[in-house]
Amino acid sequence: MRASRSSPLISDLPDIAADVVARVREKSPRVHCLTNTVAQNFTANVLLAAGAVPSMTVAPDEIADFVARADALLINLGTFDRERREAAEIAAEEAIEEQRPWVLDPVFVDRSQVRCSFAAKLMARMPRLVRLNGAEFTALANAETSEDALKRYALDRLCTVALTGATDSITDGARVVAIENGDPLMSRVTALGCAGTALVTACLAVEVDPWLATVAGLLVFAVAGECASVPAGGPGSFAVELLDALANVDRETLRARARLR
Amino acid sequence: MRASRSSPLISDLPDIAADVVARVREKSPRVHCLTNTVAQNFTANVLLAAGAVPSMTVAPDEIADFVARADALLINLGTFDRERREAAEIAAEEAIEEQRPWVLDPVFVDRSQVRCSFAAKLMARMPRLVRLNGAEFTALANAETSEDALKRYALDRLCTVALTGATDSITDGARVVAIENGDPLMSRVTALGCAGTALVTACLAVEVDPWLATVAGLLVFAVAGECASVPAGGPGSFAVELLDALANVDRETLRARARLR
Amino acid sequence: MRASRSSPLISDLPDIAADVVARVREKSPRVHCLTNTVAQNFTANVLLAAGAVPSMTVAPDEIADFVARADALLINLGTFDRERREAAEIAAEEAIEEQRPWVLDPVFVDRSQVRCSFAAKLMARMPRLVRLNGAEFTALANAETSEDALKRYALDRLCTVALTGATDSITDGARVVAIENGDPLMSRVTALGCAGTALVTACLAVEVDPWLATVAGLLVFAVAGECASVPAGGPGSFAVELLDALANVDRETLRARARLR
Numbered sequence: 026m027r028a029s030r031s032s033p034l035i036s037d038l039p040d041i042a043a044d045v046v047a048r049v050r051e052k053s054p055r056v057h058c059l060t061n062t063v064a065q066n067f068t069a070n071v072l073l074a075a076g077a078v079p080s081m082t083v084a085p086d087e088i089a090d091f092v093a094r095a096d097a098l099l100i101n102l103g104t105f106d107r108e109r110r111e112a113a114e115i116a117a118e119e120a121i122e123e124q125r126p127w128v129l130d131p132v133f134v135d136r137s138q139v140r141c142s143f144a145a146k147l148m149a150r151m152p153r154l155v156r157l158n159g160a161e162f163t164a165l166a167n168a169e170t171s172e173d174a175l176k177r178y179a180l181d182r183l184c185t186v187a188l189t190g191a192t193d194s195i196t197d198g199a200r201v202v203a204i205e206n207g208d209p210l211m212s213r214v215t216a217l218g219c220a221g222t223a224l225v226t227a228c229l230a231v232e233v234d235p236w237l238a239t240v241a242g243l244l245v246f247a248v249a250g251e252c253a254s255v256p257a258g259g260p261g262s263f264a265v266e267l268l269d270a271l272a273n274v275d276r277e278t279l280r281a282r283a284r285l286r
Numbered sequence: 287m288r289a290s291r292s293s294p295l296i297s298d299l300p301d302i303a304a305d306v307v308a309r310v311r312e313k314s315p316r317v318h319c320l321t322n323t324v325a326q327n328f329t330a331n332v333l334l335a336a337g338a339v340p341s342m343t344v345a346p347d348e349i350a351d352f353v354a355r356a357d358a359l360l361i362n363l364g365t366f367d368r369e370r371r372e373a374a375e376i377a378a379e380e381a382i383e384e385q386r387p388w389v390l391d392p393v394f395v396d397r398s399q400v401r402c403s404f405a406a407k408l409m410a411r412m413p414r415l416v417r418l419n420g421a422e423f424t425a426l427a428n429a430e431t432s433e434d435a436l437k438r439y440a441l442d443r444l445c446t447v448a449l450t451g452a453t454d455s456i457t458d459g460a461r462v463v464a465i466e467n468g469d470p471l472m473s474r475v476t477a478l479g480c481a482g483t484a485l486v487t488a489c490l491a492v493e494v495d496p497w498l499a500t501v502a503g504l505l506v507f508a509v510a511g512e513c514a515s516v517p518a519g520g521p522g523s524f525a526v527e528l529l530d531a532l533a534n535v536d537r538e539t540l541r542a543r544a545r546l547r
Numbered sequence: 548m549r550a551s552r553s554s555p556l557i558s559d560l561p562d563i564a565a566d567v568v569a570r571v572r573e574k575s576p577r578v579h580c581l582t583n584t585v586a587q588n589f590t591a592n593v594l595l596a597a598g599a600v601p602s603m604t605v606a607p608d609e610i611a612d613f614v615a616r617a618d619a620l621l622i623n624l625g626t627f628d629r630e631r632r633e634a635a636e637i638a639a640e641e642a643i644e645e646q647r648p649w650v651l652d653p654v655f656v657d658r659s660q661v662r663c664s665f666a667a668k669l670m671a672r673m674p675r676l677v678r679l680n681g682a683e684f685t686a687l688a689n690a691e692t693s694e695d696a697l698k699r700y701a702l703d704r705l706c707t708v709a710l711t712g713a714t715d716s717i718t719d720g721a722r723v724v725a726i727e728n729g730d731p732l733m734s735r736v737t738a739l740g741c742a743g744t745a746l747v748t749a750c751l752a753v754e755v756d757p758w759l760a761t762v763a764g765l766l767v768f769a770v771a772g773e774c775a776s777v778p779a780g781g782p783g784s785f786a787v788e789l790l791d792a793l794a795n796v797d798r799e800t801l802r803a804r805a806r807l808r
Contacts, residue, residue, distance in 0.1 A: 063326045063342050065585045065626075069737035074782045079737065080655070081585050082626050087659040094658060104326075105345050106369050108628050133341070136355060137348040213533065215330035215340065260335045261529025268783025272735065324587045324603050365587075365604050367630050394602065397616060398609040474794070476591035476601065521596045522790025 031234065032200055038240055039283040043276035045228050045241035050076035054096035054230035058223055059083055059116050061103030061132070064216035067264070071220040074271040075245075077227035085111045092119040096230035098127035099223050100147065102140055103216075110143060117150040126153045126229040130222045135164040148182060153235040156187040156222045172201060185235040187225070189218060193243050197236040204240070205284040206247035213260035214267075221246040224271070248282045249274050292495065293461055299501055300544040304537035306489050306502035311337035315491035318356035319484055320344055320377050322364030322393070325477035328525070332481040335532040336506075338488035346372045353380040357491035359388035360484050361408065363401055364477075371404060378411040387414045387490040391483045396425040409443060414496040417448040417483045433462060446496040448486070450479060454504050458497040465501070466545040467508035474521035475528075482507040485532070509543045510535050553756070554722055560762055561805040565798035567750050567763035572598035576618035576752035580745055581605055581638055583625030583654070586738035589786070593742040596793040597767075599749035607633045614641040618752035620649035621745050622669065624662055625738075632665060639672035648675045648751040652744045657686040670704060675757040678709040678744045694723060707757045709747070711740060715765050719758040726762070727806040728769035735782035736789075743768040746793070770804045771796050 033041060055078045060068055065081050072079040080091050085108060092098050098120045100113050120127040129152040131144035141164050148155065148165075159170045168174040170188060179186045180198035188194045193204040211217050225242030232238035252274065253266035294302060316339045321329055330340040341352050346369060353359050359381045361374050381388040390413040392405035402425050409416065409426075420431045429435040431449060440447045441459035449455045454465040472478050486503030493499035513535065514527035555563060577600045582590055591601040602613050607630060614620050620642045622635050642649040651674040653666035663686050670677065670687070681692045690696040692710060701708045702720035710716045715726040733739050747764030754760035774796065775788035 062323045062584045063330055066327055066588055066737060069585055073735045073737055084627050087661050090659045104343050137351045139348050213334045215334055259530025259533040261526040265526055265783040265787055269781025272781040323584045324591055327588055366606050398612045400609045474595045476595055520791025520794040522787040526787055
């Protein structure tokens, strides 16, 4: 297996992503997703299309059992009710205890103070990755978005940070890469970002270097989005084609389409 | 902007609908939807396809923040748990205080007395529009469905009433129009009516006359349904095509297909 | 109507399934589904595609009203929160009192002891059918999966048992049949099994013999899956095609494709 914390050439990243995808398909990692009700179905379908096995329970008295039997955990804060909040704290603690990689997707922390405080508290439980957009980063990190601010936050929190948008930036404080793939239709389907983070969580289950796993997952997702946009006639068919593309994406496509810097 | 409470000719309505659609695409209004878990994903996708921006949280302690930052609010009573009920009262009150237009979709009030009483209480918070089918109107208004009964209810409650079914009737007490567009496949996809009401809510965010906004939203939805039925091979592909059609529907199609009386 | 508890020839089963499908389309039975939030939307769409009418509320204070007005009830234990647990007990009791057939889908009882105990308690409320996979059967019945063990469990509990997987086995203790239809893509779409059980529940509403109803529903679902796999390019388009296939499946297709033993 690839050594942790290597600094591969950018030109190697598409092949590394293809390797990670192959391992997800081969090992079928179990990914427990504590996610919002809008995203649950599409998130589960993205994981299944990629070859992973999702579970989605939110009940506080059984979530520890599910996390213990999973290979990785995603906590997403959308449609955040009381039971989910309680479950999130239990799940993150179990993940730490069982040394399962876990990922935080602090959806909409810029829209609600309650949510932002809760996310800040969860950050103390050491997720391997936090994925957010610019407004969410500013709310959570109390800083403008810049490469320096992202790096500093990653170093402070000992985690990888993925800032997603038209371009995705991924850093662990030392290494930084930007992914320029994607398609405008990706912003016209609900929960697409949430589901993409779930795919990254599956990659963390099979790749010990969180930065590489994140680059791999986000690159595959963005390239699959580009492939899906070709036959799509609008956002409805695009979402369907994206699932097909995730199941079919291969090394040649990743090499040909990747736009990284 | 169009003056409120005008009485346009029926033959002008397709163009007005095209104007409203264009404004939704241009202004991308934020629409907060307190809706049932069956409908959430499709509702969000309908809004995104039309160019609006959905948010869906149901947590009582953050819903006021979301409503305050939204341009319009939808409250839908399907799969109605305790937390949603509490959130609905807070959301409606916030909408009134912040003068945001809000819409009530009292799903299944004919099936449960608890739900009907709750809907009646929400009506006191002055929604701009209530959308329901015949059985739901009879339960809520305690009256048979007739044009007169609809008009009376609209005048009493100072709101627009949309009675949807094979034909949609929309009245604010003074003006009445019937939309005869649509397709039988529209009753074979779950939450289609819920999602259509969300589209209307987006129209209310960009058109101050609630009656015109409702006519525009329901006409666009029904015409998109007709367009989607052409390539569809069944209810599965129909739902996908409907999202594509909502993203693509244009003035010419609305003019050519509208059947109003 | 067909006499209860007949022992038809295996070669008659495709025609019986076609009859049951025709009755679902003609009678449009109401099926109340207490199911998990991941499965709700797809489950409702499967029921609508087949011609049934779904309702999905989970609120404990109104679920009895919905069950009383429904023709059959499904209780599925996925994403099992407190409110759903309370509602499940009320719903099962109402189904017994009103003599509505009800079905238990004890999802993931092998993953959580809390869930397994709850499922065992629900079994005392006499579902007409319990549908599960091998691991779930072992957890619930405390026995290895074998034809004998399935038969014994069915006789003990006076219910039909459907063990689903690559091959489905259905027994009521006396009769046993195996369905070998299906497609590998069926395991790549979330909640497909949950939705298939909902289709069976609709069949129980129009066929008094639970074993025949179960065979009919599972056969139709598996054959529709095979039909859907032909045009599908991956799991996304497969799910869409499956809904179309359920709406379109006919007697000739069932006769031609059924593989039973």
